[in-house]
Amino acid sequence: MASARSEVITYTAAIRSSVFYFFYVVFTIVFCTFAPIVFGLLPFALRQRGLTIWNHTTIFLLKWICGVKYRVIGAENIPSDACVIAAKHQSAWETYFFQILFKRPLSTILKRELLRVPFFGWSLALMKPIAIDRSSPREALKQVFEKGKHRIASGISVLIFPEGTRHEPGKSGKYARSAAGIAEATGVPLLPIAHNAGECWSSKSWIIKPGCISVVIEPAISSEGKTTKQLTDELQCAIEEQMARINGSAN
Secondary structure: OHHHHHHHHHHHHHHHHHHHHHHHHHHHHHHHHHHHHHHOOOOHHHHHHHHOHHHHHHHHHHHHHHOEEEEEEOHHHOOOOOOEEEEOOOOOHHHHHHHHHOOOOEEEEEEHHHHHOOOHHHHHHHHOOEEEOOOOHHHHHHHHHHHHHHHHHOOOEEEEOOOOOOOOOOOOOOOOOHHHHHHHHHOOOEEEEEEOHHHOOOOOOOOOOOEEEEEEEOOOEOOOOOOHHHHHHHHHHHHHHHHHHHOOOOO
16 A cells, blocks of 8 residues: 555656656746846846846746745855855755855856756856866866855855765765865855755656755854864764754655
């Protein structure tokens, strides 16, 4: 009986996911075709606000078609000035949501290949991301550091996923020191964020499961008088301790 019910739930999620992807693809093509024309010449802050209409719409579609809701804990911990944001990376969901979570301009560190995706990549390039070539780690680190400092100096926060790539719920990767390096060099705080989006939208499956994603924003870590190793250790501890609390809570 339980097995039959599980199959029905999976079947329903598959149908809802298919409906979502249809609207998602159509909307992305239409929006990203005209977005560079409509928003391309605006000042960056206004341009980003206009381009995140796509993010708002995608999160809306996920909620009302697939049943993916969310709750944010610790929003009061977000600094009023530019900072380095370091977050867990489990799915595509957080890459969309973080662009609308923060009120000030935000530059994301991402792989260069994303800018080559038709339609989507055209608009993504207008968001001033820091696009890196992961096949050349040394050059990528140099770009992250130099461009990250420039973004902070311009009043733009930097978003980085310190594990580098997505990991399934319950798993974690090695935390790189790039986020800590930017924070230490610029003197701005490091903001840790934990979430369990992978429990709803896994990188291993196309089926999107209903549930409530927890996004937990930890208190900002001061970079003053600390080495990049100390900052990275504090960051990893803050995120992974919170992950241990929220793992399994989305479904």
